[in-house]
Amino acid sequence: MKIELPDKVAEQLRVNGTDKVKIELRNHDAVITTEASEMSLFQRISLWWYLAPAIISAIVFNVFFATKNQNQIPLSGNTSLGTTVILGGVVIGTLMFAIFFIRERRNQTNTFSANIYWRNFPVVILSFAVILGLALLGVFWLLGTIFAGATFDRLTSTIIFFIFESMINYLMIYAAFSISSRTLVRLFTLVIVSGAVIAMATNGTRKWWQYNLSFLGTHLANNSWQFNITLMFSALIMVALIDYIFVSLNAIYPHSIRLLTLRILLTAMSIDLGAVGFFPNNAASHDIHDRLASFLVYFIIILIVGIRWLLPRIPSAFLQMSYSVGAILVTAEVLFKFVGYLSLTAYEIIGFTLAFGWVVLLLQFLQELVDKGTRVFYVKAQAEQKVKTKDLD
Template sequence: MDYKDQKHEDVYIKVPTEILERLDLKEETKAQIHVNEHGVYINNRKKNTEKTVPLTSITIVGLLTLGICLFIFRDFSQIPLIGQRSIASMVILLGVISGMINFTYYFIKDNKRDNSSLKLYWRNLPVVLLSYLVIIVVAQLLFFKVMGQLFMGATFDIYTSSCMAAVMTGIVNYVMIYSAKSITPTSLIRSLVFVILGGVFIAMVTNRDQQWWLYNFSFLGTPEATNSWQFNLTLILSSLLMVALIDYIFVYLYNIEGKTKRLIALKVLLLLTAICLGGVGFFPYNDSLFYQSMHNRVAGYLVYLFIILIISIRWLLPNVSKHFLRISYSIGAMLGIICVLFLGVHYLSLTAFELFAFVLAFSWLLLLLQHIIDIVNTANEVYTVEIIRQPTQETVKENN
């Protein structure tokens, strides 16, 4: 049958008013429906959902950086790429200050007008801001370290140096503004991964000449290690970021599942885990007997908390999937095996045992947080709609 000869019926989709409010749609307005392999999505075509970074802020920061650098470098004929009074030092300093201001401004601005159900609370801002500042500083340090090796001894005149600093500071602010406008629970998890893995990696690289692996993993935070404060600060910041993330997602989990005793217990266990993680860095293992005792205690508590969480997650977290339970029990079994290999048959060294335990435990914790976020997102994003098929006038006449 030819397509134009077919009798068609009008089909309407009846959606809850909450969807209209979230998409800022009014009655009898047109919306876009996107269909792909993942499903069907409704979008307000009049509303720009893309996260755009205003160029005005970037331009202002660039011009201010240019003026400051021209003033500071005025007595120098050549400015080095790295070192004191260098391009790198100016970019890091001005990037942190301006990035912090822009991040805070756009975080507050976007959070006020955001109608989504997942918004950060004001109490989370200091921790999130500090974490992103650490990330951007670490990224800049790594970048300039590589550039310093590639262009060893490179110097530039005052105008070239000032322009380079202005451009790089503008890029830093672009990243900070975009991050402030795009914060989600998933992005916070990525930040947590970057902070802890980046900090640990830098500590390992910094102490490679001291062969830290011949001692133990905790050596990176002892006074004998080079720049041990970096390793300890990484653990403390990771702890704070975990606290902010846990506080963030459990507010919405309570709204979905109710503030039950099981969820309260799960939140307490996760918060205690985060506190113990920070405690390992806050109490580094040094010559003080008090610090040694506290370090060993919080490290031991951390192990016990992971064991309790893995065993009890089946009862504490509602709607936990069987797939996640299988992963949890598999990781728990692997932790048990490496304990036997270390304590029982003495096959693994202390460093290998600590590294294996750290990777497995941290991976499971990230999976747990992501699983909770998936539960929250699913509950907030899934709606029941009604499809109404309304026959056309031709169809009605034909039936009559």
């Protein structure tokens, strides 16, 4: 049996007439892979990309504390092991991610990197830097809580620093190789959820729930800038994701007025989300904050009502789920404004959770449309008269 692959598939798999490919049957699907696609990350790049920056930064770490004549280094604090790992990890890890993300884009080996516009490049880089920073903050907050008051000598601290930096470099390089639009959806979800949860946790003693959700971004809250930055970065990620998805959809559904309308609405909603964080609910910007927050509700309602006409081939299950979300939002509005049953905080949490979840599901459905339009190829199978056993191995 002889199978002919389309030129586009052969080009993406990087195979020529003499290369061998592997066909793996999974249920009713046939998955074609090459030796290059099965290479691990350690085989694709030199080990020195992980180790060299970690070694150099570890030497700088040791010299820094040696010049301060500090032989015992605390695990947490202003000048500590945790602080230096976070700063060094974010700077060097982001640099590693940027280098390999650009390389993948130029080599055209990653579909997402190849198709994303340069205008969205800073958004993607900064988003991964923020996620890395939040993750490291969480790790060392946990370690500082478990090992309260722990200190290490300079050599031990240098070794721990080197281990952390090596792991961070590997993870960020791996992220640059494996990034996709689905990864960006997860990143969007992770940024906004982690930012909101951290803001709620740090303001627990201030009883933020007795005010409203917007209290987390006011000057009365602890570290209110984190909550506002979360909203703004989430908006930037969403704009980049929408840009990529609709550019890909335009190749499948060219000159679609419905998709163009949906893109404008989603982009406007993303900008509005960022503006809510840019104008916190302080006294000076209270009015504009409330108006922007109201616009978010209007955008969601328009999208839910119009999704039936804006999306091609929308499944009935998604449509029913959308209308259910809309009905719950309207019910919550009535219970809050007219009945007085729900508090402002409960109303905002219900509205935010439902709207955010619906937007994530919508983005995933749009990605499925992209996948269906770009992963279907027709191949020609031709039987040969003589088949040798060694040709099938």
